[in-house]
Amino acid sequence: MPALLVVLLREADGPAFTPFSINPGVILWTVVVFLLLLALLWKFGWPAILKSVEDREKRIQQQLDEAERARAEAARLLEEHKKTLGNARGEAQEIIARAQALAEKERQGILERARAEQEQLLERARKEIEEEKEKALLALRREAVDLSIAAASKLIEQNLDSAANRKLVDEYLDSLEKRQ
Amino acid sequence: MIQAPDIGKVIFEHTSDSHVVELPFGLGEWHLPTGWYVFGVDLSPTKHVVFMVLAAVLVFLTVWYAGRQVQRRQQEGKAPGGFGAAIEAIVLFIRDDVVIGNIGHGGEKFAPYILTLFFFILYCNLLGLFPWGATPTGNLAVTGALALMAFLTIEISGIVALGLKGYLTTIFFVPPGMTGALAALMLAIMTPIELIGKLVKPFALCLRLFANMTAGHFVILALLGLIFIFASWGVAVGYAEAPRRRGGGE
Numbered sequence: 001m002p003a004l005l006v007v008l009l010r011e012a013d014g015p016a017f018t019p020f021s022i023n024p025g026v027i028l029w030t031v032v033v034f035l036l037l038l039a040l041l042w043k044f045g046w047p048a049i050l051k052s053v054e055d056r057e058k059r060i061q062q063q064l065d066e067a068e069r070a071r072a073e074a075a076r077l078l079e080e081h082k083k084t085l086g087n088a089r090g091e092a093q094e095i096i097a098r099a100q101a102l103a104e105k106e107r108q109g110i111l112e113r114a115r116a117e118q119e120q121l122l123e124r125a126r127k128e129i130e131e132e133k134e135k136a137l138l139a140l141r142r143e144a145v146d147l148s149i150a151a152a153s154k155l156i157e158q159n160l161d162s163a164a165n166r167k168l169v170d171e172y173l174d175s176l177e178k179r180q
Numbered sequence: 181m182i183q184a185p186d187i188g189k190v191i192f193e194h195t196s197d198s199h200v201v202e203l204p205f206g207l208g209e210w211h212l213p214t215g216w217y218v219f220g221v222d223l224s225p226t227k228h229v230v231f232m233v234l235a236a237v238l239v240f241l242t243v244w245y246a247g248r249q250v251q252r253r254q255q256e257g258k259a260p261g262g263f264g265a266a267i268e269a270i271v272l273f274i275r276d277d278v279v280i281g282n283i284g285h286g287g288e289k290f291a292p293y294i295l296t297l298f299f300f301i302l303y304c305n306l307l308g309l310f311p312w313g314a315t316p317t318g319n320l321a322v323t324g325a326l327a328l329m330a331f332l333t334i335e336i337s338g339i340v341a342l343g344l345k346g347y348l349t350t351i352f353f354v355p356p357g358m359t360g361a362l363a364a365l366m367l368a369i370m371t372p373i374e375l376i377g378k379l380v381k382p383f384a385l386c387l388r389l390f391a392n393m394t395a396g397h398f399v400i401l402a403l404l405g406l407i408f409i410f411a412s413w414g415v416a417v418g419y420a421e422a423p424r425r426r427g428g429g430e
Contacts, residue, residue, distance in 0.1 A: 017196040017226070019394050022321045025216075025223045026197065030232060030316075030325035037236040038296045041243055046292040048247025049264075049271050052254040 187405035195397050197226045197319055202312040232316040235303035242267060243299065274298050293333065297326065301389065308397060318393035320386070327386035335378065351375060 017023075156165075201210040216224040249264030260268060279294045280287045301317055308315025316322045339347040351374045354363045 017198050019192060019195040019318065020320065021196070022324065023197060023226065023319075024221050024321070026226060026228060026319060026321035027325040027328075028221065028223060029225070029229045030322045031329065033229075033232050033236050034296075034300060034326065034329065037240060037300060038293065040240055041296050042292050045240065045243035045247055046271075046295060048251045049243070049268055050275070050291065052247075052250045053268060053272060055254060056260070 187402065187409060190405065191398055191401040194401060195315075195318060195394055197228045197314075199224065199226055201227050201230050201314075204310070204312045227314045228316040228319045228322060231307050231314045232304060232322065235300060235307055235316065239296070239299045239303050242303075271295060290333075290337070297330070301326070305393060308393065315393045315397065317389050318397060320390050323386040323390040326389075327382035330385075331379070331382040334382075351378075 199212045199214050201212065203210055212225050212227070212230070214224045216222065246264045246267035249262060250260060250268055253260055253262075253264065274295050275288070275291045278298075279291045283290055304317040304322070305315060307313045308318060335347075338350065342350070351371060352367055353370050353374060354366055358366060
């Protein structure tokens with residue numbers, strides 16, 4: 001590599017530059033430029049980005065926590081509603097059963113009463129009929145007696161003098177006497 | 181046949197520092213002032229210093245603009261998006277996977293430093309990809325200064341975190357329960373190793389960055405130099421006959 005030799009020899013003459021030379025001035029420049037850049041970015045560059053990112057991270061975390069809380073709350077409410085619904089259903093069943101029992105009892109009672117009343121009515125009707133019959137018989141008998149008396153009186157008026165009739169009355173009177 | 185240029189010289193001149201900045205779009209060259217001696221140190225700016233300052237300005241503008249955008253969207257209650265979100269993704273990657281991933285809990289306070297370092301080195305590296313650009317990180321003085329600052333940051337924060345006594349045990353280390361001659365032997369062996377161990381990482385990283393940048397440009401320039409050595413575009417498609425025919429034609 002003659003070129004490398006040439007360059008290296010030339011550096012021996014004076015402050016010429018090669019890729020491998022170390023210039024103390026450039027070291028100082030680097031330190032100054034880098035520290036200046038670091039200071040500027042530390043103040044104006046990184047906080048803007050890093051703070052925004054941290055804020056965002058915090059916000060997302062917050063929202064995640066909140067979502068978790070809301071989920072738990074919703075689950076709790078659902079459980080509660082389910083329990084309430086079950087209770088209500090049981091209560092309704094109970095109410096219906098109780099109403100059914102009550103209605104049955106009422107029906108039985110009404111039937112019982114109706115039957116008794118009917119029985120009573122029948123009894124009374126029968127008694128009345130009996131009484132009426134009794135009364136009618138009595139009246140009929142009285143009428144028959146009256147009629148027979150009238151007929152007898154007519155007969156008596158016509159045949160009182162006949163000997164046969166006299167005999168008949170005597171006999172009758174005898175029978176009456178006998179009966180007593 | 182035309183004279184092949186001295187590609188090695190071109191590569192060295194392009195990669196090394198100088199007092200001349202090439203300007204794009206045919207604007208010529210910018211000759212930087214020389215001879216700023218302060219206490220015997222040449223503080224005159226060089227090409228790499230110019231590009232370093234340019235990188236720093238670009239980094240500041242990028243981060244500042246991105247931060248403003250992120251903040252504005254945050255305040256407006258919008259989801260992140262746009263240029264700010266792109267920079268934010270890089271920033272978050274560095275913060276969460278590089279800084280906190282390597283330093284562990286409590287590494288957040290080093291995030292601004294590491295982020296600045298990352299973007300500064302990134303922009304310095306990228307500036308070298310412009311045809312008239314130069315890579316400040318391809319200069320041992322630049323990487324050396326960054327390594328020095330990193331070394332000081334590490335050791336000073338070590339002293340702050342552990343206290344001076346605790347920090348010294350990271351250099352003069354005696355395993356618990358070891359006393360007497362064995363402890364002295366342990367100290368004699370381990371102390372240089374611990375000291376070297378503290379220096380090795382910044383030193384190795386300084387050399388690695390410099391070597392990668394320089395070697396990368398060497399490779400690019402060497403491949404581009406093939407064009408001028410063969411004086412033909414034919415090399416691009418592996419058509420090696422081109423220079424011979426051209427030489428014969430003249």
